[in-house]
Amino acid sequence: xxxxxxxxxxxxxxxxxxxxxxxxxxxxxxxxxxxxxxxxxxxxxxxxxxxxxxxxxxxxxxxxxxxxxxxxxxxxxxxxxxxxxxxxxxxxxxxxxxxxxxx
Amino acid sequence: xxxxxxxxxxxxxxxxxxxxxxxxxxxxxxxxxxxxxxxxxxxxxxxxxxxxxxxxxxxxxxxxxxxxxxxxxxxxxxxxxxxxxxxxxxxxxxxxxxxxxxxxxxxxxxxxxxxxxxxxxxxxxxxxxxxxxxxxxxxxxxxxxxxxxxxxxxxxxxxxxxxxxxxxxxxxxxxxxxxxxxxxxxxxxxxxxxxxxxxxxxxxxxxxxxxxxxxxxxxxxxxxxxxxxxxxxxxxxxxxxxxxxxxxxxxxxxxxxxxxxxxxxxxxxxxxxxxxxxxxxxxxxx
Numbered sequence: 001x002x003x004x005x006x007x008x009x010x011x012x013x014x015x016x017x018x019x020x021x022x023x024x025x026x027x028x029x030x031x032x033x034x035x036x037x038x039x040x041x042x043x044x045x046x047x048x049x050x051x052x053x054x055x056x057x058x059x060x061x062x063x064x065x066x067x068x069x070x071x072x073x074x075x076x077x078x079x080x081x082x083x084x085x086x087x088x089x090x091x092x093x094x095x096x097x098x099x100x101x102x103x
Numbered sequence: 104x105x106x107x108x109x110x111x112x113x114x115x116x117x118x119x120x121x122x123x124x125x126x127x128x129x130x131x132x133x134x135x136x137x138x139x140x141x142x143x144x145x146x147x148x149x150x151x152x153x154x155x156x157x158x159x160x161x162x163x164x165x166x167x168x169x170x171x172x173x174x175x176x177x178x179x180x181x182x183x184x185x186x187x188x189x190x191x192x193x194x195x196x197x198x199x200x201x202x203x204x205x206x207x208x209x210x211x212x213x214x215x216x217x218x219x220x221x222x223x224x225x226x227x228x229x230x231x232x233x234x235x236x237x238x239x240x241x242x243x244x245x246x247x248x249x250x251x252x253x254x255x256x257x258x259x260x261x262x263x264x265x266x267x268x269x270x271x272x273x274x275x276x277x278x279x280x281x282x283x284x285x286x287x288x289x290x291x292x293x294x295x296x297x298x299x300x301x302x303x304x305x306x307x308x309x310x311x312x313x314x315x316x317x318x319x320x321x322x323x324x325x326x327x328x329x330x331x332x333x334x335x336x337x338x339x340x341x342x343x344x345x346x347x348x349x350x351x352x353x354x355x356x357x358x359x360x361x362x363x364x365x366x367x368x369x370x371x372x373x374x375x376x377x378x379x380x381x382x383x384x385x386x387x388x389x
Contacts, residue, residue, distance in 0.1 A: 006184060023185050067338045068182065 007100040009084045016078030016102055018049060018057070020086060021070050028063030043091055044069070050085040051078060078102050134286045136275050136375055143376040147324040151312070160328035160383040162321035166312040170319065174387075183260055183333040183385040186253065186340045190261030193254065198243040204258070207239035216259075216266035216382050220371050221274065222281040229284050229367040232259055233342060250361035251348065256331040256340035256385075263330065263384030271328060271382065273375040288372025291365050292323075297356030303369075318389060327374045329386030336389065343370060 004023040009016055022044070029041025041063055049057035056075040078084070080102055087097035147159060151166070158165040164174030194212065197203050205211040219232035236258055237247040248254045275281050295302045304323065306315065311322035318336075330343045341349075344361035347369065351358035359365055 006180070008180065019180050021180060021182070021184065068185065070180070070182070 003098045004096045005086050005088070005098045007084065007086055007098065009078070009100055009102040011078050011080045011102050015074045015076055016051075016084075017072070017074045018084065019070075019072045020049075021068065022047075022088060023068055024088070024090065026063070026065055026067045026069060030063070041091060044088045045091050047071075047088045048086070049075075050087075051075070051082065056084075134282050136282070136285055139289070140376045140378055144324060146308070147311075147322055151322070156379075157381055159322055159325035160377075160380050160386075162326060162329060162386065162388060163312075163319035165322070166319055177387050181333070181385075182335070182387050183331075183340060186257045186260050186331075186333065187264055187385060189253075190257035190259070190264075193258055194261050198240075198245050200243055202243050204236070204239055207235070207242070212262060213265045214269060216263045216384065217269045217272045218274075220367060220374060222276055222278065222284060222371070224276055224278050224281070227278075227280045228364065229288075229371040231343070231362065231367055231370050232262065233344060234362050234367070250342060250344035253340055256342045256345075259331045259342060260340065260385035263382055266382045267384070268381045271374055271378045271380055273371070273378055275375065284368045285372055285375060287365070288368035288370070291369045292372055297351065297354035299354045299356075301354040303350065321388075323373065323376075325377050325380045325383075327370065327377055328380050329383045329388075331384060332386040332388045334388050340385070 006021040007018065008020075009018045024044055025042055026044065027039045027042040029038065029043075031039050033039050043063045043065065044061045047057075047059040047061060048055055056077075057073055059071070061069075082102045083099050084102055085097065085099050087095060089095045144156070148154075148156060151159075154165050158171075161171070161174055164170045194204050209215055216232065219235065220229045222228075223230045233250055233255055236255065237250070240247055248258075275285055292303045295305070306320050307323035307326060311320045313320055327343070330346070331340055332346070333340050342361075344366065347366050348358035348361060
């Protein structure tokens with residue numbers, strides 16, 4: 001299966017701008033389905049962006065984040081051609097990791 | 104005295120209104136799609152002189168500069184990407200009998216979105232892309248997909264994507280039934296219905312660019328070019344069928360079944376009047 005993470009990281013001057021889109025249901029656990037039964041919570045709990053062995057962005061997420069979340073941020077440093085490692089872990093223990101080249 | 108003159112004024116205004124409404128009704132006796140399409144485009148280009156003709160396919164994002172910038176940013180990282188990938192995978196994956204969707208369509212299904220819907224002279228009806236896809240499935244012994252769910256949206260998204268930039272090229276063959284289908288579609292578009300007594304045109308001809316609650320209404324010109332769409336409001340993809348049925352329920356009408364004759368005729372009409380504008384689907388909408 002294709003990765004659940006899409007990333008684009010572009011180095012501009014001394015900062016790197018990162019955009020990412022993650023495919024995930026992000027069920028809060030408060031929504032009922034058509035039969036009236038609660039859809040069990042299923043959401044990403046931790047999202048990390050790692051550059052050069054260090055976390056440049058770390059998010060503790062919960063059920064309040066929307067489905068297929070999109071995120072955009074910039075960090076200082078980052079060179080063209082370097083690797084940026086992205087991973088998430090959800091409340092069911094599932095995880096996905098991808099590595100993107102900074103453009 | 105004052106009251107009386109007021110009523111007289113009002114009745115004079117009513118007569119005037121009645122007269123202006125009556126005039127186009129008599130002129131519409133002859134079905135003339137070419138003139139219709141020209142008038143339709145002129146209406147929108149006159150109403151929005153700053154918007155380029157090919158930009159109308161971006162719906163609400165074409166309506167003002169701020170929205171246009173939002174759209175440009177969104178297109179860099181479009182929310183329909185996952186659906187597009189799913190559609191590509193589904194499209195090339197063989198059915199149980201070994202055939203694929205490619206075998207059902209001219210040019211293997213690539214770059215043909217602009218020719219749909221078309222009028223089938225054998226059947227005497229309008230054939231939309233969604234209908235053709237499900238017929239392809241059934242002909243190959245597969246169960247049809249729901250017209251309003253993700254699988255159908257993914258397939259049409261992929262087919263639209265391979266046709267991006269190609270101008271809509273809907274043809275009305277020299278067949279009185281085709282002209283009638285076009286005319287029925289047009290009538291459906293302009294007929295008021297539902298508890299709110301709205302026609303499609305109330306929102307999409309009379310008020311594009313205006314807000315309906317938090318949303319900006321899309322112009323009817325080019326509205327089919329972007330289908331299927333990712334709606335942030337739905338947090339998911341929607342097909343043309345989904346758009347038509349939800350539009351009808353939002354005006355508190357009873358929606359028809361997806362791909363009923365009326366919806367097919369409506370899609371035929373709406374696509375025809377946008378002839379010449381490029382396919383931009385899959386689209387993203389607020």
